[in-house]
Amino acid sequence: MPASTGSGAVTRSTLRQQIADALRDEVLAGRLKPGQEFTVKEIAEQYGVSATPVREALVDLSAQGLLDADQHRGFRVREYSVRDFRGMIEARSLVIDGMFHALADRRKGYLRPDDPLVAPALAGVRRRGEEAQRAACAGDLPVLIGYDLRFWRELSALFGNPYLADFLHRLRVQTWVCTVQHLCRPVELRGRLWSGHTELVDALTRHDTAAARAIVAAYDTHSLALVERLAAG
Incomplete structure (x- = not known):
């Protein structure tokens, strides 16, 4: 149904932003250390959500320069000099x-x-x-x-x-x-x-x-x- 599809898209978008905000706060608080590596699966399990919004959130944070993406190893916190x-x-x-x-x-x-x-x-x-x-x-x-x-x-x-x-x-x-x-x-x-x-x-x-x-x-x-x-x- 179009209505339920739209609602699902909004929910996923909201979840994506919530995960991105939570991870950004972890980096700003220093709880996610520079160079620390993690995978989509690990973050999805940590927050108890599906992989799709997590992957989207991590891609967003990579675009913002907070994470580096590695095709084979997942993501890691960018180290700044x-x-x-x-x-x-x-x-x-x-x-x-x-x-x-x-x-x-x-x-x-x-x-x-x-x-x-x-x-x-x-x-x-x-x-x-x-x-x-x-x-x-x-x-x-x-x-x-x-x-x-x-x-x-x-x-x-x-x-x-x-x-x-x-x-x-x-x-x-x-x-x-x-x-x-x-x-x-x-x-x-x-x-x-x-x-x-x-x-x-x-x-x-x-x-x-x-x-x-x-x-x-x-x-x-x-x-x-x-x-x-x-x-x-």
């Missing part, structure tokens, strides 16, 4: 700079204070930033990652280009995965994590792109220095 991290930082910097450049063009009307949708949206982004800052100051990396990803996803969405927002989100997931992978031993992170989220929102609210660029540049420098120190042990 400091050089990879530098490339990610450069790429996300270019994307963010493009957002700020668009903000400076008043004709595009981004983040206009007279837009009734902008103020509550920015307030939501700022709340996410406040939570991220609290987690950063406490050195709580898992909580920071969750709020930081939401912060940037919601902020980039305000610029009206879903392709840009999706691309930036993927880059940010990859940079966090790389950071987590270099935390190969217990490290005291309290006070060592970037916490300038609300300052960035305030600068953008003022349309002060110079200040926003300076904040992001300092963030990039801080992030790279942290990963380089972690990699050096």
Whole structure:
């Protein structure tokens, strides 16, 4: 029946996304280690589901750069180097700079204070930033990652280009995965994590792109220095 076929397709698509999200969280939490190998069958048995949505989820994560596919051995968690991290930082910097450049063009009307949708949206982004800052100051990396990803996803969405927002989100997931992978031993992170989220929102609210660029540049420098120190042990 067409109705049941459609329902099945939606269910499978939802399950595929749920599995992909769960595995992404495992990688971000460091529970799936860099280079760790697994098969579709192993993941399907772990989650108690059929192989098809698992295979689709793993292919999705491979396309996002989190897994490497091996035709004969299944999948493995991609290992990121400091050089990879530098490339990610450069790429996300270019994307963010493009957002700020668009903000400076008043004709595009981004983040206009007279837009009734902008103020509550920015307030939501700022709340996410406040939570991220609290987690950063406490050195709580898992909580920071969750709020930081939401912060940037919601902020980039305000610029009206879903392709840009999706691309930036993927880059940010990859940079966090790389950071987590270099935390190969217990490290005291309290006070060592970037916490300038609300300052960035305030600068953008003022349309002060110079200040926003300076904040992001300092963030990039801080992030790279942290990963380089972690990699050096």
